[in-house]
Amino acid sequence: LLCGALLPLYKYRCIFSGSGDCLPINIDGGIWGIFFSEILRNGLVVAIAILLLSFFGYLRYYSGGGAGIAESMGGRLLTRESAASLSERRLLNVVEEMALAAGMAVPPVYLLDGEKSINAFAAGLTPESAVIGITKGAVENFSRSELQGVIAHEFSHILNGDMRLNLRLAGMIFGLYCLFRVGQELLSINSHVRFEGGKRRGGSSQIMVIALLFFCIGLLGFFASRLLRAAVARQREYLADASAVQFTRDNNCFLQRHGSLAI
Known part of the structure; x- marks a missing residue:
């Protein structure tokens, strides 16, 4: 969620002058010069607002x-x-x-x-x-x-805490996806600010390393976590069926149910 809220930080690629010209961000001061620049401070305000709205939306959805x-x-x-x-x-x-x-x-x-x-x-x-x-x-x-x-x-899903587990897995997948998007946006920024007027500008190598790190970890983690979630969900469904047989003491009800669904 935090990574997703910070995405607006990386959406600002240029500052528009009064004449309408697009001026590239100056990164001669290195990576800290970028993070403390005026445009990113404005982006931070937007990111915090999105984070707060998401948090209160979460509370409203689950408070009941x-x-x-x-x-x-x-x-x-x-x-x-x-x-x-x-x-x-x-x-x-x-x-x-x-x-x-x-x-x-x-x-x-x-x-x-x-x-x-x-x-x-x-x-x-x-x-x-x-x-x-x-x-x-x-x-x-x-x-x-x-x-x-x-x-x-x-009832088995309730007793085994499957809803909470699914929420945690969904949060992990979303967080890794946001990490991938942050890396993607950083790479996009680097391609815009690395060259100005056909000349290479310094200070972008640190961003490139961080961007590639976020991009690779986020992308690989996203697909791996989706596979993990599918495997966990399958096993929890098997456990729920087994627990249901224990509660009903009748395995024929599942054969009848699956037959009805097939029809």
Whole structure:
């Protein structure tokens, strides 16, 4: 996030004079001359503003826990009083059964009425703030045993802390991508300021080394972390299925569920 916020520092490649001419940045003072130049001080203000906006946006998104995420997706809190159909009451019964089997408190249930597709999710960084969301299509099309398998699967994600793990992996990937972009922008700046009037200007070798370092680490780390995330996600899904079999004590529900999804 910090690397992403600092990108505006490197977007300023020239200073425009009153006549409209583009004057290259003078880097004769070396790398410190660049970082303390007037144009980069202005860029720092923009970077800090972006960082603060991103931070407050993060707080707003996660301050409500899983409930805030589910509501942002169009979910409706489902309670005994608001359950209007037999399928909705059956869903609440299944959630209570799986909570008892998993040995945890019953989480709030959010129903996505506008989604006719078959899907379910767990949201929230801690078991105390976690909720379970499920689409209308899943509630209407799954049998009771299939619904048990899906809900038990989501309970496993909550108990194993998979949501927090996914957030950390996503942050790592984004940070490495921003590092790559910083290196890319530094290389672009170096190509603009290395020569002025056909003559080589000094002080750019340090920037070139840093730019190449950021570029290579960010690029390689970005692709490596994506592969790592895919491998971790696959293993966590296997673990969730295994835990769901333990909670439901019925492996046939998964065969039925996969058969329904295939159809």
